[in-house]
Amino acid sequence: xxFHILTLFPEMVMNGLxxxxxxxxxxxxxxxxxxxxxxxxxxxKHQSVDDYPYGGGAGMLMQAEPVYLAxxxxxxxxxTRMRGSAQCEAQPSGERENSPTGSRLRTVYLSPQGQVFNxxxxxxxxREEDLILLCGHYEGIDERVLExxxxxxxSIGDYVLTGGELPAMxxxxxxxxxxxxxxxxxxxxxxxxxxxxxxxxxxxxxxxEWHGRKVPPVLLSGHHANIEKWxxxxxxxxxxxxxxxxxxxxxxxxxxxxxxxxxxxxxx
Ligand code: ADE
Numbered sequence: 001x002x003f004h005i006l007t008l009f010p011e012m013v014m015n016g017l018x019x020x021x022x023x024x025x026x027x028x029x030x031x032x033x034x035x036x037x038x039x040x041x042x043x044x045k046h047q048s049v050d051d052y053p054y055g056g057g058a059g060m061l062m063q064a065e066p067v068y069l070a071x072x073x074x075x076x077x078x079x080t081r082m083r084g085s086a087q088c089e090a091q092p093s094g095e096r097e098n099s100p101t102g103s104r105l106r107t108v109y110l111s112p113q114g115q116v117f118n119x120x121x122x123x124x125x126x127r128e129e130d131l132i133l134l135c136g137h138y139e140g141i142d143e144r145v146l147e148x149x150x151x152x153x154x155s156i157g158d159y160v161l162t163g164g165e166l167p168a169m170x171x172x173x174x175x176x177x178x179x180x181x182x183x184x185x186x187x188x189x190x191x192x193x194x195x196x197x198x199x200x201x202x203x204x205x206x207x208x209e210w211h212g213r214k215v216p217p218v219l220l221s222g223h224h225a226n227i228e229k230w231x232x233x234x235x236x237x238x239x240x241x242x243x244x245x246x247x248x249x250x251x252x253x254x255x256x257x258x259x260x261x262x263x264x265x266x267x268x
Contacts, residue, residue, distance in 0.1 A: 007135040010035035041069035059139035110164030114153035119194040126178035135164030197250040201234035
């Protein structure tokens with residue numbers, strides 16, 4: 001999967017994403033991440049990219065043209081690459097002519113006005129071959145270019161940050177770990193927090209006893225069915241205690257519902 005981040009602060013994004021699991025996945029060729037400096041597409045000799053908003057008001061706005069040109073450069077690069085690979089695969093030429101530019105390139109504008117990012121969105125976006133992330137600054141971006149290039153408006157939460165770079169990095173991280181090969185252990189992305197709308201069960205490692213706290217005996221029993229049952233129950237309890245809003249969306253079996261009713265009676 002290829003991420004293209006349009007930003008005024010390319011080093012911030014690249015420095016934040018070149019370490020640990022994501023950095024390794026880039027080196028291994030599972031991902032590519034490029035940061036495109038919007039300032040390189042400024043059309044005046046001072047390389048300024050912002051101006052006052054018409055109608056007055058506080059702050060400056062990012063102008064439409066540099067953002068548009070930066071996006072166009074990325075779109076053309078993707079198109080060229082796709083044409084190249086289509087030829088290599090010797091597909092009938094007409095078949096891929098319209099993609100990916102015929103259908104609009106997936107372009108996310110990071111904004112507190114967007115839909116709030118969640119695991120489901122990450123799963124959906126992880127299926128894209130290319131994803132363009134547009135980071136705003138100052139008071140935002142001229143609406144006209146957003147209308148032309150943006151396909152999705154995404155917020156990472158109901159608070160306002162100084163720019164879209166941190167949200168873009170959050171999205172790259174959450175999406176990347178769902179791309180096949182990025183996590184060494186493929187099952188670990190499958191069975192974790194938010195899978196089935198349940199939070200993950202508690203985990204323990206050596207030693208068996210620490211500060212007087214013992215590892216739950218079932219985990220030492222080697223009985224896989226019992227361990228799985230215990231973990232599922234712990235997930236339900238944890239979700240009930242920490243994120244009851246999620247539990248309402250979770251599908252429990254009749255047996256689990258009965259067990260949970262009994263647990264509530266005993267513990268509440
Ligand atoms: N830009 C500023 N605040 C943001 C947020 N909460 N989410 C996404 N982009 C933003």
